[in-house]
Amino acid sequence: MSDVKPINPIVKQVLELGPTILFFLIYLRIKDDTFVIGGTEYTGFIVSALIFVPILLVAMGLLWRLTGQLSRMQVFTAVMVIFFGALTAWFNDERFFKMKTTIVYGLFSVLLGIGLLRGQSYLAYVMSEMMPMRDEGWMILTRRLCAAFAVLAVANEIIWRTMSTDAWVKIETFGFPIALMAFLMWQFTSLQSYLISEETDDAS
Template sequence: MSDDNLPKWVKPLLEFGPVLAFFVAYLRMKGTSYKLGGSEYDGFILVTALFVPLLLVSTAILWKLTGKISPMQIMTAVLVTVFGGLTVWLNDDRFIKMKPTLIYLIFAGILGFGLLRGQSYLRLVMQDALPMQVEGWMVLTR
């Protein structure tokens, strides 16, 4: 099935739903500690433990429905899994909090490398959402 055959709300729901669910659950569980299996976990850690599989399931559903996943979605899923897993395993919320910074650094490095080569790698990721000429992509990347 292609993006064109899906109702317009399905793709945004699958892409942003897990993030929205994370924030709603965090707001409900913040500042509370929970004892599980003899260890005490902050609400943020438990929300992270729920967020990782939710993101992976929604990404898999999106792939099943559309037959494709953008490189940005793949990188996000990998980093959330790694840093979310470290957060839960080590019971330390610093790891998941590093993820946005690392994603931005990686993307900035990739876009900067593309600019040095005279190309807009942003176009590869977003060309379906924003149809533009090559010059427009170069301006947007800068």
């Protein structure tokens, strides 16, 4: 595995969050327009979703070039965006792009759940180097995050099936990320007692 190169935190945040924000802004600009491509009419939402795919890939390419590494979650998300973006364009049906969020959150919940059934925390496998924590703490966080992803998956299904596209785009862009970030910050605060400090390591 190649070493991770240092990167300006602001640049990193722009590359990670920028594509989603751009999708939102592009959607706002063309949501009421209709585009004819290859003799087929597409809504502004579908065109925004298609534009989002290359924007995301360029951002990920720059992030990989600058850091020398991409997380498994980033790669998985990119694959899902490409796949469901292609289905959205092929069938000219925006529901595929909206379902993407349900499937991504659902798969995260299932994968964490499989690890829990095996008595393991796959979350620790991914994040233990960034945040040293005792096994008990990782199991608690994994159980809670497994449940949180399941709730987000169900919430997305309810929202896109019962609310307008405008509402879904806003919740997808801001609501879900903010909710997940707030949940994680709450968990990291509540699990402070399980963190392994350098002093503890030295003493042991």
